[in-house]
Amino acid sequence: MNQKITLKQIAKELDVSISTVSKALKDSKEIGEETKKKIQAFAKYYKYRPNPLAVSLKNNTAKIIGVIIPEIVHHFFAEVINGVEKTASENGYTVIITSSNEQFEKEVANISSLSDSLIDGFIISVSKGTLKEKNYEHISDTIELGIPVVLFDRTIDDIECDKVMVNDRLGAYEGTSKLINKGRRKIILITTEDYISIGNERTQGYIEAHDEANINYQQDLIIKCQEKGSREKNLSSLEKNLEKSLTLNSDIDGIIAVNESYAAVALKVLGKLNIKVPENVSLICFSDGVISQFSTPPISALSQHGELMGRKAANLLIERLKNPERDFQTDVIECTLIDRNSI
Numbered sequence: 001m002n003q004k005i006t007l008k009q010i011a012k013e014l015d016v017s018i019s020t021v022s023k024a025l026k027d028s029k030e031i032g033e034e035t036k037k038k039i040q041a042f043a044k045y046y047k048y049r050p051n052p053l054a055v056s057l058k059n060n061t062a063k064i065i066g067v068i069i070p071e072i073v074h075h076f077f078a079e080v081i082n083g084v085e086k087t088a089s090e091n092g093y094t095v096i097i098t099s100s101n102e103q104f105e106k107e108v109a110n111i112s113s114l115s116d117s118l119i120d121g122f123i124i125s126v127s128k129g130t131l132k133e134k135n136y137e138h139i140s141d142t143i144e145l146g147i148p149v150v151l152f153d154r155t156i157d158d159i160e161c162d163k164v165m166v167n168d169r170l171g172a173y174e175g176t177s178k179l180i181n182k183g184r185r186k187i188i189l190i191t192t193e194d195y196i197s198i199g200n201e202r203t204q205g206y207i208e209a210h211d212e213a214n215i216n217y218q219q220d221l222i223i224k225c226q227e228k229g230s231r232e233k234n235l236s237s238l239e240k241n242l243e244k245s246l247t248l249n250s251d252i253d254g255i256i257a258v259n260e261s262y263a264a265v266a267l268k269v270l271g272k273l274n275i276k277v278p279e280n281v282s283l284i285c286f287s288d289g290v291i292s293q294f295s296t297p298p299i300s301a302l303s304q305h306g307e308l309m310g311r312k313a314a315n316l317l318i319e320r321l322k323n324p325e326r327d328f329q330t331d332v333i334e335c336t337l338i339d340r341n342s343i
Contacts, residue, residue, distance in 0.1 A: 005046045006116075008141060014042060018144040063093045065317060066119040068110050070102050070127045070154070073231075075260065075289025076306045077125070080152065083310020084123055091318050093120075102227075104129035108138045121148040121317045123310075126156060128227055132195050148320040152313045153304075154198060155330075162316040163330045164309050168198045171302045171335030172205025175256050175284045178300075180213045182343055184254035184282050188245060189222045190238070190262040199224075202258045202286070221245065221252075225262060235265055243269045254282045260291040263299050283342040286335070298340040305333050 007025075011018045016035070024031045024039035025048075031039075065088055069077045081097060088095050096114065100107035107127045114122070122142065130136065136156055143149055143161060152164040172189075179187055189206045192199030203222060210217040223245060225238045246252055246269060255270075257263040263285035270277055277283050277297055285292060288303035312331045319326065 005043075005048050007048075007145065010039065010043055010046075010048065014039060018141055019146070022145065062118050062120055064118045064120055065093050065095050065314065066111075066114040066122045067095055067097045068107060068122065068124045069097070069099055070125055071231075072099050073261075074287065075291070076153075076287040076304060079289075079306025080125075080310035080313070083307035083312075084314045085310075086307075087311045087314035087318070091314075093314075093318065100127040100129070102128045104133045104135065111138050111142055115142050115145065115147050119147065120321055121150070123150045123152060123313045123317055125153045126151065128192075128196055131156075131197065132227075134195075146324075148317060148324070150313045150317045150320070152309055154196070156197075160328055162313075162320060162328050164312045164316065164333065165330065166198070166304045166309070166333050166335060168201035168335075169205040169208070171286065171304075172202035172256065172258075173209045174205075174335065174337060175286075175302050176206045176209035177213070178337060178339075178343065179254040179256065179282050179284065180209060180215065182254075182282055185215060186249065186252050187217070187221065187254035187256060188242070188252055190242065190255065190257040190266060191222060191224055192258060193224050193227055199258055206256065221249070235261060238262065239265050239269055242266060243273065246270070246273055246275065252281060255284075257283070257285040260285055260287045260289050260299075260301075264291050264295065267295055267299070277342050284337075288338050292338070292340070297342050300340045300342045301338045302335040303338055304335060309333055 007018050007021050011021045020031060021039055024036040025043055067081060067084055085095050098110045100110060104127060107130055131154065136159055139149055139159055150162045150164065151159065153166065155163045155165050176187060189203065191203050194200050207217060223241055225234055227234060242265060255266050257266055263283060266283060270281060275281050284300045284302065286302045286304060288301035292299040292301040316329060
């Protein structure tokens with residue numbers, strides 16, 4: 001171990017938790033003498049030194065929040081960041097924003113580099129790569145180090161921390177029910193792959209709305225956008241699959257998309273096939289952003305209230321920093337249907 005050793009490496013070598021190492025090096029009475037001496041001797045032998053900048057900033061309250069989002073292109077995440085920054089500024093905090101680009105490795109690297117330096121706490125929406133890997137150790141380790149984490153939008157049941165999420169199932173249920181109440185009976189759902197929790201929840205809401213209305217939905221009308229390449233290639237593949245479905249099913253009369261990008265693809269394909277919205281097909285999507293508002297026609301949208309989500313996440317983190325021992329809290333935000341000219 002010629003490189004500078006970290007708390008995580010010491011914990012791994014001695015088969016103990018990071019928090020145990022941290023407490024032992026602080027000579028905490030919570031740790032048994034034998035374990036404490038073993039950890040202290042190991043740290044001394046390998047010349048462990050805490051990051052002086054990080055320690056200094058922690059002791060003096062750096063008041064810096066790290067925000068990690070999956071990607072920058074979605075208007076929804078821009079709204080969340082806006083909410084985080086407003087609340088952070090009101091409470092004297094600065095915000096550092098990074099993107100994982102939907103990659104597990106990038107998310108791990110971002111958390112590692114920020115937690116080793118300036119950050120008081122994190123606000124994170126986990127990447128698709130992390131959800132696919134089902135590896136959350138980097139988040140658990142961060143919490144064990146005493147750095148609080150608030151998860152938003154894409155949350156993880158296995159991680160105990162504060163969370164802010166949308167009632168995705170109810171939102172999809174209400175959106176689908178709206179189309180059914182408008183007389184639509186053959187509705188396509190454009191969604192994500194099942195390992196992405198929000199897509200799975202929205203699929204369940206879509207199914208429940210059909211069940212309640214005693215309408216048999218068709219499994220082949222649930223179109224899942226594959227995550228096998230670049231964003232552009234995935235959307236191009238979705239475009240082909242949607243065009244094929246609409247061509248084979250001439251009686252399609254509704255589409256609900258789980259995000260604005262998918263809705264934009266739907267509008268493109270509908271235009272290409274000379275299918276009019278809303279005369280022939282009704283269209284609803286999640287996220288009330290610029291695509292929904294300024295497309296032709298404007299798209300009816302299920303607003304996730306991104307700014308409110310950001311404010312709630314920032315408030316939960318700041319409260320946690322003030323009171324580390326309080327119970328973990330999950331805030332659930334209800335969607336609001338913005339009815340435009342596409343239903």
